Amino acid sequence: MSVAANRKTRQRDALRAVFEQSDRPLSVPELFDRASRTIEGLGMATVYRAINAFVEEGWLEAVDIPGEPSRYERGGKGHHHHFQCRRCERVYDVGGCIENVRKLAPARFRVQDHALTLYGVCATCSR
Amino acid sequence: MSVAANRKTRQRDALRAVFEQSDRPLSVPELFDRASRTIEGLGMATVYRAINAFVEEGWLEAVDIPGEPSRYERGGKGHHHHFQCRRCERVYDVGGCIENVRKLAPARFRVQDHALTLYGVCATCSR
DNA sequence: TTATTATTGATAATAGAATATCAATATCGT
């Protein structure tokens, strides 16, 4: 389980490029499919290894939706939330945030963070 | 995978009782442990079978927190959200809701529902 | 009480996601 990621390789370059060209979090299969267009014979293990390395260095961050396997997106975007389309299952970023979150918690509960997921139909699927 | 649940049994009675006495969603291990106090030799399979039956009839509802196995709570509570303690991992209900959720989504995204999870330290753990 | 059959419990099996293994290959400093 080493995660050095020192050398520059075709596969990691391709995987990075996929994220740089994507405006939304990607699942592992999505990432694998897209990178495979560039790297034929790309292995799943390589994809997972790269993800772990990227997450470790902060270049990627995991996006977790209830009941779903992790998606990943570029790190350092700051606080934001996500939307999942019920038709295509894709996950999108939503900017902005909500207020008065702390007030919801019962007395003496210390609120440190929160995660909000919106569900519905995305622009692509609703047309 | 039959889920009839017709006959009245000690184990299902005990499992129901656990939920009736709990004020928060329970994980499968939590449910198993508590019901085992009443029913010695209770089997895991029985717990899962009961959960499925209860969910199917609406008596229970699944509570899904990102990256966590499902918890379960009594159904029909109406719209509410959840809090997870980072110390003890337990999940609690939080009443009330947030506003302006729809406004967060990008244009032409239809928002149908949302899920909010608060994270922090519960009253029990913070003392 | 008895017969029928739903239910249980122990355990094997499955499913999905992710990691470990290892020989072959590619990268990079010299």
Next chain:
DNA sequence: ACGATATTGATATTCTATTATCAATAATAA
């Protein structure tokens, strides 16, 4: 160009959560 070794890809394995199997048991109607 060479050598050390990081990385890759194929595949086996692990892990966690959950379901299937099946003989034994218990619940209910008659």
